[in-house]
Amino acid sequence: MTSQTLRDARKYEEAMGNKIKKEQRPGFHLSARVGWMNDPNGFSFHNGEYHLFHQYYPYDSHWGSMHWAHVVSDDLLHWRYLPAALAPDAEYDRDGCFSGSAITLPDGRQLLLYTGVAKESQPDGSMRDIQTQCIAVGDGTDYEKYPENPVIDRNLLPEDGSKYDFRDPKVWQKADGSYRCVVGNCTGEGDGRILLYSSRDCIHWKYEKILAANEKRFGRMWECPDFFMLDGKAVLLVSPQDMLPQGFEYHNGNGTLCLTGTYDEETDTFIEEKNQAIDYGIDFYAPQTVLAPDGRRIMIGWMQNWDTCNLHSPEQPWFGQMSLPRELSVKNGRLYQQPVRELEALRGEKVVHENVTFTDVIRLDSVKGRKVDMELLLRPGDEQNIYKKFAVRFAQDENYHTAVSFRPYESILKIDRKFSGSRRAIIHQRRSLVNSGNGRIKLRIILDSFSAEIFVNDGEHVLSATLYTDLSADGISFFADGQVTMDVVKYDLVME
Ligand code: FRU
DSSP, rough: OOOOOHHHHHHHHHHHHTTGGGHHHHHHHHSOSHHHHHHEEEEEETTTEEEEEEEEEEEEEEESSEEEEEEEESSSSSSSEEEEEEESOOOGGGOOEEEEEEOTTTSSOOOEEEEOOOOOOOOTSSSEEEEEEEEEEEEOEEEEETTTTSSGGGOOOOOTTEEEEEEOOOOOOOOTTTTEEEEEEETTOOEEEEEEEEEESSEEEEEEEEEOOTTSSSSSEEEEEEEEEEEEEEEEEEEOOOOOOOTOOOOOSSEEEEEEEETTTTTTTTEEEEEEOOOOOOOOOOEEEEEEESSSSEEEEEOOOTTTTTTTTTTOOOBBBOOOOOOEEETTTEEEEEEEEGGGGGGGEEEEEEEEEEEEEEEEEEOBBBEEEEEEEESSSSSSOOSEEEEEEEEESSOOOOOOEETTTTTTEEEEEHHHHHHHSSOOEEEEEOOBBBBEEEEEEEEETEEEEEEEEETTTEEEEEEOTTTOEEEEEEEEEEEEEEEEEEEOOOOO
């Protein structure tokens, strides 16, 4: 039975979503049908197509009582809106259906495992959110909440586990048919950790252990965990709140963390080896992955930042977009990301310029546009005298530009969107320490109407940022202090 709350949301999104013109949206990045979007949820492959849900408040372009929006796609780029899947309409989730994941059950139905939020009055008289894990099962469009929800509550917390910060379950099935899920939690002191649960049927859950603990290293509460094996390594992705920067890592406040290591299936023991940020740009949080039928591990993230996502005008009909879906791999314990290969099918006109040597500002024939896939291969024009700085400017006209610059002596890549149309004095720049040898570096820049994603050295580092530049600003130019030689391959990206 669909509740009135869900029916209202479905009616509203259908009426209001249709009023938003195609040109007001990104070309190939998913944006909210109407209203507010945050974390990706339930990223899965079900019944022959990709399903993606997300945190959603249809009635305003600011965060509100959380629903789950729902989209499907064949290629991870053309998304079709389905009716909202969950609304906060039960006793245990009346204050929000928070993040979670999805899986196909052996009988072919799709199960959503999510966090229910319900305020409870506390002994001191205050009201606080209590978070529990709940399920809903359905046919890929309509979902029925389980009558005995919640399926994981405070009784399944380890000692000192917070019942207030206990959210974002990510489920997977093991080869033996049993299920596991990881859930974000913190201690009474607010120190993040990831809990592991097991189940035979995905309904009745048992607490197993603390899979990973922050020990006060990376921020505080750990949100939105994801855990999987990739290229022989165990990978734990989390989004820690309130991070302190460490060198060139973790500059994003509420940031992202990838821990790679080993995992012993028998004892469910994860041993960390390396840590890194997942994205080094300005806008990226709460990523989630899906295992594609062809074996690829594909990640998508919320291309926004909790510190700056509340500054837009309430008149804006939608807010929040997803990153490009990215294929993951692990090399030498490091997470690599590449745009999904499906993007290549959107490539239109190809422009190539080889061995372009320059020492000042240049523009190149037919190199412009706002929906672009552009690869730059840089090297010194003079090997004895390496250039001091390279920059590419895009979304450019007399008033606007966004720049990506590289200083080989420091090996620092910087994104600067100060002139991207933002009227707010928020963070507009981010620097990242990248790998380069003698001024050689490879940059793949994916531009969409309202974003730029920079993949450095085949995805060894990625920097994502949203842009608000007028779409008429479509210039691209290059700059060198010293002598740079560059190959450029540029495609327009065309959405049918
Ligand atoms: C992360 C997060 C999650 C939570 C959701 C609420 O961005 O805070 O931990 O489930 O957003 O919308």
